[in-house]
Every structure is written in structure tokens, then in C-alpha cells.
Amino acid sequence: MTDKNSLMRQLPKVDEMMRSIALEGMDDVPAVLIKLACQKEIESERQRILSGGPYQFSQDDLIKRIKAEVEKQNQPHLRKVINATGIVLHTNLGRARLPQMVSETMEEISSSYSNLEYQLETGERGSRYEHVEQLLTFLTGSEAALVVNNNAAAVYLVLSTLAQGKEVIVSRGELVEIGGAFRVPEIMKASGCTLVEVGTTNKTHKRDYEEHITEHTGALLKVHTSNYKIIGFTEEVSLDQMKAVGEKHGLPLIYDLGSGLMVDLKAYGIGDEPTVRSCLEQGADLVCFSGDKLLGGPQAGIIVGSAEYIKQMKKNHLLRALRIDKLTLTALEYTLRQYLSPETAAERIPTLKMITEPLENLKEKADRFYRMLTEQPGVQYEVVETVGQIGGGTMPGVDLSSYGVGVTMEHVSADGLESMMRKNRVPIIARIWKDKVLLDVRTMSDQDLSEAAEFLNMAGRG
Structure with missing residues (x-):
């Protein structure tokens, strides 16, 4: 001692x-x-x-x-990272990357006063929702629109407004759990609704809805199973069939779409995801979706559809607790503006550009990345074919063929190199594949390539 x-x-x-x-x-x-x-x-x-x-x-x-x-x-806790995973909407890495012009506009708005709730024409108080409502109605063909802080909040607000104290009918096969263990049944319960399950996990019929409608029924809810698929002996009720049931009994049809696709990716041969506009055209009275998934914007919960129902939601006191701030509105408005020119939207919105990037472009990008790397003893680099995903709980089962660079170093294991990359000044998030550290170039910008090459060249020297 x-x-x-x-x-x-x-x-x-x-x-x-x-x-x-x-x-x-x-x-x-x-x-x-x-x-x-x-x-x-x-x-x-x-x-x-x-x-x-x-x-x-x-x-x-x-x-x-x-x-x-x-x-x-002394470093900020929330920092930029390089996404080299090949997962476009990586939830842990912030999902959608915003267009460059959006970040520039956000910088201006954040450091200045703005007309957030002020009408420049009249000098009177305005509504923050006006900045995006007209854009959303034009782009989706809806009568009205409203935006809150995320899609779970959007569904919560809709149910609380239209069906509090009433029963809401949902197919058993659509009672999904989203990230963070949030489940549709719990959201419904919190909003004051009573869940009525119909059908089975793999099959639900039109008659299942009709047989469970009573004087206590407040709405029909359809939930898009965007983060999983049921295949095989299955059947679900389409939106237009559910609309017919809803109209017959005077019930609103709510569709929790989740993903928020505005451009038809089937034109690029990618998946079969429905667009927001198509869901409204098929009869949904209200469609709820996320801003930071396939829309390619900031985190937000967007509600489009019936003007009558959205007017009721605007009077709900919950709206103030769920509202979005000026920076989110700025990012959302400028993201939506890119869709006014459909022919260039897929090029100007990073999420869509990464998803639809032709394979030959990715091969050229991987070759360019490879040429940035310095040959050193005991270090091997190779361009490899790989497969990425869209991610973010969207389009399960859809793989994105891609290219990347595989890295092996004799003086450090793949696990060790992956750890070093995470602890870099600008963390590089990659994955391990066949005892190699693999960097998928689909989700890497040109600046990311340069910064990753700088790190690898330094690490290769030991």
C-alpha cells in the first residue's frame, strides 16, 4: 500500500x-x-x-x-461522415442528403430574420404552412396539404383529429413496426382510437372491412408495408376497393404511405413503389408520408388530400406541439421546387440521383477512386462489383447493383481498418466484405472520394 x-x-x-x-x-x-x-x-x-x-x-x-x-x-458531437456503405437512405447516417442549393439557402435563413409567419403582401400575420402548401398541392394533385415534424406525428395528428374515441379498421398484415420500436397499434392507441384488426397476416379481403364497420367506426386505415414484403399466398385490398367501402359508409380512407415517392422509379426499372399522386388518384382521402425518405428532403411528416379534413387538423391544438421550424420548411420548400422540373429532378435531388445512377457511371467512378489510391507494400486495392440498397425502411427486396473499392492491408485487419476509418477526422463508414473493407461509391460524392483516398493513402503507410 x-x-x-x-x-x-x-x-x-x-x-x-x-x-x-x-x-x-x-x-x-x-x-x-x-x-x-x-x-x-x-x-x-x-x-x-x-x-x-x-x-x-x-x-x-x-x-x-x-x-x-x-x-x-472540442469537436461537435453531430458531425459530417462519409457514407461508403452503398445504402442511400441510411437511417443511422441521417437518411436523405439535401441538394446543395438547399443547404446554402438554409444558411441564409438561419442567420437572418424571415417571413416565417408574416404576409409580405398585406403586412399581417400569416401561416408557416403557406410556404409549402401550394407546392405540395400542385405536385400531388391534392386539395390541401399540411406538414408536421415526422410521419409518425402526421399519422398521430390525422387519427386524433378524425377518429378520436372511435374505431379504426386496419388489415392485420399492415400492423407494422417502424424504426425505434414504434408500432402502428401504439400510435393509434395514443391518438385515442380503438384498433380493429381484420383479415389475416397474408390475406385480407374487401368483405373483412365491410363486416367490421359499425356505428363506432371512425375511419379506414391502410398502411404501406414499406419496410418488409409478404410473398406467396397473399391478397390485399386495393385503395380503390377500400375507397368504395369508405364512400358507402361515409368513412375517410387514410393511407400511411411512409416513403413519399414523387417520381415514378419504375421508369428506371427500379421496384414497384407507388407515388403519392397515384395513391390520391386511387381514392385515398389523406396520404401521409416522410420528407426524408424517397422525397429526398428534410425530416418531416407530410399530409396531403381532402381540404375538409386538413382544415380540421389545422384547428387541432396538437398541431402546435408537432409543428416544424423555419429551417425544415426552408429545406422542404427548396427540395419540392426541384420537382417543378420533372426532367431534371432525378439529377438535382441527391437521393434520386444516387438511386437511379447508371451502372456504367458507377464503374467509372470506382475506377477514378482506384486511381487516387497510392500503391504501397502490403496494401491491395481492387475495383469490385457489389450490391447496395435504398434503405430507410423503403423498397425492401430491391437491390442496387453497384461498384466499390475493396481494401486489404497486411499490417491491420479488416476490423481494425474499419475502426480506424470510423475514428478519422471525417469518419468514413464502410462495410466489411470477404475480409476486405469495401467502399461503395454509389453513396460517395467526389469530395468524399478525395477525403477517403487521403485517409487510405496515409493508413497504407502504417
Whole structure:
């Protein structure tokens, strides 16, 4: 114990280390971060002594670790990363990438005052929803539109407004769970509705809805199974069939579409996802969908459809709790504006561009990335064919053929290299494939290629 006490006395005081660190060129770092880093690393030294193992104090090593900790703590926690996974709408990485002009406009709006709820023509108070409602009605063919902070909130608001205290009929095969363990039944319960399940997991018929309608029924709800598929012996009731049932009994038909596709991807030979406009044309009274999935915009929950029903929602006090802010509105408006020119939308919206990128372009991109990498002993790079996904809980079972660069280094394992990439100044998120670290170029910008090449060339030198 005496030896441990003696070793403890060698440890510097926190204020001494803070002065030493200040002399290391970190005088512009907030003092509280330096103090926290000093406390953490000195405590780490204490624990090493108390563990009873071999110990030798080195002030130079301690300063080095404190500086590394200070630099780590001085970085923003939410940071840019390079998505080299090939998953276009990667939920963990922020889903849709916004068009460049959107980010530039957001910068202007965020640092200025704006006409968020002010009518420039009359000088009177306006509504924040006016900035996108006309665009949404024009692009989808709907009578009215409303935007809240995400799609779960959109469904919640719709049900709370139109069916609180009433029964809502849903096919058992559509009772989905979305990310974060949020489930349709729980959202319905929270909104004050009573769930009535009809049909079976794999088959639901028109008569199932009709047989369960009573004087307590408030709405029919259809949920797009966008994050899974049931195949084989299956049957579901189409929107136009459900519309006929709803009209017969005077019930609104609500469609939780989720994905929010505005451009028909079938024209590119990709999947069979319905567009928002087609869902309205088939009879849905209200369609709810996300802004940050196939729409390619910011996180938002968008409701389009009947003017009568949306007018009721605008009077619901929940709307204030669920409303979106000026930056989301800015990003959404400028994303929607790209759809006014359908012939260029797939080129100008990053999500659509990545999904529809021709395979030959991706091969050329992978070859260009390969040429940026420096040949070094013990390091191997190769252009490989790979498969990506759209992701974000959309279009399950649809694979996107792609190209990437596989990396192996003799001095570090694939797991080790993947970890190093995640801890880079600009983290690079890739995947391991056949004992290689694979970087899929579909989801990488030209700047991403340059930054990833810089890291790999440095890491290759050991």
C-alpha cells in the first residue's frame, strides 16, 4: 500500500496539468474542456496504480493523452461522415442528403430574420404552412396539404383529429413496426382510437372491412408495408376497393404511405413503389408520408388530400406541439421546387440521383477512386462489383447493383481498418466484405472520394 501511495504522490494536480496544456498551444480551447480532460486522464492514472500492475509515470505520455482527449471533446458531437456503405437512405447516417442549393439557402435563413409567419403582401400575420402548401398541392394533385415534424406525428395528428374515441379498421398484415420500436397499434392507441384488426397476416379481403364497420367506426386505415414484403399466398385490398367501402359508409380512407415517392422509379426499372399522386388518384382521402425518405428532403411528416379534413387538423391544438421550424420548411420548400422540373429532378435531388445512377457511371467512378489510391507494400486495392440498397425502411427486396473499392492491408485487419476509418477526422463508414473493407461509391460524392483516398493513402503507410 505504501508503494501505491508513493506512486499516487507522483501524479500532478489538475491545475498544474491545465497550465501545461495551455502552453501546448491550446489556449483557445474552452478551459472547462481542458479541465475535464485532465481530470479524466489523471483518474485513469490513479486506476492504473490501484490495479497493482507494473507502473511508471510519464508526464509526456499523460500530456499526449490529455491533448487527444481535449481535441476529441472540442469537436461537435453531430458531425459530417462519409457514407461508403452503398445504402442511400441510411437511417443511422441521417437518411436523405439535401441538394446543395438547399443547404446554402438554409444558411441564409438561419442567420437572418424571415417571413416565417408574416404576409409580405398585406403586412399581417400569416401561416408557416403557406410556404409549402401550394407546392405540395400542385405536385400531388391534392386539395390541401399540411406538414408536421415526422410521419409518425402526421399519422398521430390525422387519427386524433378524425377518429378520436372511435374505431379504426386496419388489415392485420399492415400492423407494422417502424424504426425505434414504434408500432402502428401504439400510435393509434395514443391518438385515442380503438384498433380493429381484420383479415389475416397474408390475406385480407374487401368483405373483412365491410363486416367490421359499425356505428363506432371512425375511419379506414391502410398502411404501406414499406419496410418488409409478404410473398406467396397473399391478397390485399386495393385503395380503390377500400375507397368504395369508405364512400358507402361515409368513412375517410387514410393511407400511411411512409416513403413519399414523387417520381415514378419504375421508369428506371427500379421496384414497384407507388407515388403519392397515384395513391390520391386511387381514392385515398389523406396520404401521409416522410420528407426524408424517397422525397429526398428534410425530416418531416407530410399530409396531403381532402381540404375538409386538413382544415380540421389545422384547428387541432396538437398541431402546435408537432409543428416544424423555419429551417425544415426552408429545406422542404427548396427540395419540392426541384420537382417543378420533372426532367431534371432525378439529377438535382441527391437521393434520386444516387438511386437511379447508371451502372456504367458507377464503374467509372470506382475506377477514378482506384486511381487516387497510392500503391504501397502490403496494401491491395481492387475495383469490385457489389450490391447496395435504398434503405430507410423503403423498397425492401430491391437491390442496387453497384461498384466499390475493396481494401486489404497486411499490417491491420479488416476490423481494425474499419475502426480506424470510423475514428478519422471525417469518419468514413464502410462495410466489411470477404475480409476486405469495401467502399461503395454509389453513396460517395467526389469530395468524399478525395477525403477517403487521403485517409487510405496515409493508413497504407502504417
